[in-house]
Amino acid sequence: LLHDGTYYWYGTHMHENTAAALKGVGVYSSKNLYDWKNEGIALEVFPEGSGHKIESGCLIERPKVIFNEKTGKFVMWFHLELKGQGYKAAEYGVAISDSPVGPFKFLHAGRSCSGIIPMNMEASVVEKLSSSLNLKARTPEWRAAMKEGLFVVRDLGKGQMVRDMTIFVDDDGKAYHVFASEENNTLHLAELTDDYCGYTGKYVRVLPGRANEAPAIFKHKGQYWLIASGCTGWDPNPARMAVADDIWGPWKELDNPCVGDKANITFDSQSTFILPVPGTKNKWIFMADRWNSKNLKDSRYVWLPIEFEKGVPVLRWYDSWNY
Numbered sequence: 001l002l003h004d005g006t007y008y009w010y011g012t013h014m015h016e017n018t019a020a021a022l023k024g025v026g027v028y029s030s031k032n033l034y035d036w037k038n039e040g041i042a043l044e045v046f047p048e049g050s051g052h053k054i055e056s057g058c059l060i061e062r063p064k065v066i067f068n069e070k071t072g073k074f075v076m077w078f079h080l081e082l083k084g085q086g087y088k089a090a091e092y093g094v095a096i097s098d099s100p101v102g103p104f105k106f107l108h109a110g111r112s113c114s115g116i117i118p119m120n121m122e123a124s125v126v127e128k129l130s131s132s133l134n135l136k137a138r139t140p141e142w143r144a145a146m147k148e149g150l151f152v153v154r155d156l157g158k159g160q161m162v163r164d165m166t167i168f169v170d171d172d173g174k175a176y177h178v179f180a181s182e183e184n185n186t187l188h189l190a191e192l193t194d195d196y197c198g199y200t201g202k203y204v205r206v207l208p209g210r211a212n213e214a215p216a217i218f219k220h221k222g223q224y225w226l227i228a229s230g231c232t233g234w235d236p237n238p239a240r241m242a243v244a245d246d247i248w249g250p251w252k253e254l255d256n257p258c259v260g261d262k263a264n265i266t267f268d269s270q271s272t273f274i275l276p277v278p279g280t281k282n283k284w285i286f287m288a289d290r291w292n293s294k295n296l297k298d299s300r301y302v303w304l305p306i307e308f309e310k311g312v313p314v315l316r317w318y319d320s321w322n323y
């Protein structure tokens, strides 16, 4: 997050042998993106045994913070998994603060948009898929139904699953939550309310059945670009890319933006965010995690410039680079 000339970098405070949040979401600040100051824990988890949704030992992944001009609050969204339940809960969490370094106050957590059909799904499909809920998994029939929105229908009552996620704020100040849903099979893009603290209920499915995670979005010359990864846990895989003229789609998938050695594993990393280059227009930094699954707290980061060839983003490895 860039705010008043300072960058803030948020992330789960990780440990050697667990991905669980034992402390909370950490934050660092910087004036130049090179030198970082540890600002401590921005959102603290609740003590073990408290039974709170964000009790110590829960999973908090991919936190993103945006500033709301109207309320003057900093709003944090994150992927939340409840303590002791693995990746089953698949919830979002929201917290707010008066300061970018916190303390953030937990507001609420849950599934998204319960009872609401995506804008790009017909009511008649819902009816049809309701009778397909018992299809045997991984069969061609199941695959076709899954692409059409089988899991949307299954989860209409309790709300849609939320896993890997990002927040994107458009030029008009509208914010969107983009997350892996439907058992990680399909991304959802959901509009946030004016205070950025909840959903308006408008949402679409993006690239159904492509199993994208780790989404990152940027708007370049009027077009929306999405870079994401496939689903291979902490291990890297080839990045995916899609483009749309309208945030609501249709989204068109293109090739892996990476070229050269190790392009097939995104230079040993996984997308996490795309940052505008300070003081420039239309220049971007691709930010990615290089996970160390054997010692998560020793994971590293890969930042690369986004180049454009014939108007299409390209990522190349550079040992060092500047703009």
Ligand code: GAL
Pocket (backbone or CB within 6 Å): 061, 062, 164, 213, 214, 231, 232, 233, 234, 270
């Ligand atoms: C990754 C995902 C991470 C984390 C991990 C757990 O694919 O991007 O956020 O959930 O799986 O294995």
